[in-house]
Amino acid sequence: MENSRETQQERDGVTRRAFIIQMGTAAAILNASMPVFAQAPAPAPPPTIPGKEKLIVRSPRPINLETPLKDLASEITPNDLFFVRNNYDGPEINPDQYALRIDSEVENPLTLRLDDLKRMDQVTHTITIECAGNGRSFYSPKAPGLQWERGAIGTGVWTGVRLADVIRMAKPRPTAKHVVPNGNDVPPTPQAPDFIRSHPIWKAMDPHTMLALQMNGKPVPHLHGGPVRLVVPGWIGSASIKWLTHITLADKEFDGPFMKRSYRSPRIEDPNDSYSLRSLECKSVIVNPLDGAQLAGGPVTIFGYGWAGEGTVVGVDVSADGGQSWAPAKLTGDEHRYAWRRWEFAWTPKSGQHTIMARASDSLGRVQPASRPRDPQGYRWNVIHAVRVNVA
């Protein structure tokens, strides 16, 4: 009881301070996004979010930001270019008052502070995070949801604690089959469901699954779920809960709307049934050249990334003639279990119009498709990326 009261007080402390900061942010965002008090008929300039000026604002509230493809040129996505997907916004958490509770199907329920986590064994992994809805805007007819193009993805170097180590400290009971992480984001109404998703304990115990304290060498920024976020590698981004404050070990999969309604796709064998999304698709993207590029002529290095969630990219084929012929690209980037792999392809084009395509294949036998059937909520878009260029 005393513990929980203390936690509540701490949370109130967090809340009050964060609220004031948040109000400042909210006002800044509102001001930035709505500079329309004057009668000027010109449309308002697109809003930007402080610290994320180069990103496309899909929504200022909750904050959802997409990285333009041209800004994904670096294998590691810098923090200021990393996409943001929030189902709900949340208050900033004062690191000194951060507390993580682990309870339910455990023998040793515990509360860890940020310093406790910092004292534990630290691991660093390069991991790609992609939103399940990345590419949704390419479905026709349009699927409901944020209309992401190709930039709801990024690769970070994450440092923190293995989730498995935290779970072991809590001594899970044999009945603990699922891990239910919850973050400090807040639904806008009392009736809106909390953003909670669960994953099976085997994924939680994967040594790559981590509580990240650092993103690219810096404390995880608030917009990316700091001070502590989960990173569930290879799985859709929504598994990687931000502002992690509570981990429940449970005997069953969580059954809230973000498990039962959202983040589901039709089963191939029975389209009337659906399944909860886990692994990312086998997919690739062309970062250079960009669609519509005017090239001067001479040799061009076509490059991009391939990734495959729980699979590993085994090859990326490139076509420079609209898919009539294909040749393997060279996998040039560093290889990490759960990160995208850079590839490149040397090309000396003749003058004229060309359509360049890239097609990844993975260790699970998956190959990027030329088309994709309707997905009611617009997930799983991994159709072969094609860019049209004009060579002088």
Add this chain to the structure above:
Amino acid sequence: MWRSPAWRLLPGGAEGRRALISVPLTLGLTIGWVAAQPQAQGIPLPPGKDVELVVSRCIICHSLEMVAQQRQDLAGWQAIVDRMIQYGAPISTEERQVILEYLATSLGPQ
């Protein structure tokens, strides 16, 4: 518990001293902004006679960009609006009809 500032515009949503700060600020921004746009100029939504109702109900919980980027037929919009009502959007039965008409007409499939 922290709530998105505009949450306090909901009936019964005001709580404690935080509301004292946030209601005037949020209300001022929202009303000032809506009032400044008789022709929906600057609002990221297509013009329409009922656009102000749509703005006033939706913006409580999320930005209008969330709405403007959707393209759905009536059935698609019904599913969305009914879920929003379930999640606490203060939309009466009459308003639901008006809002659906606007959305299905102005943001229908292309």
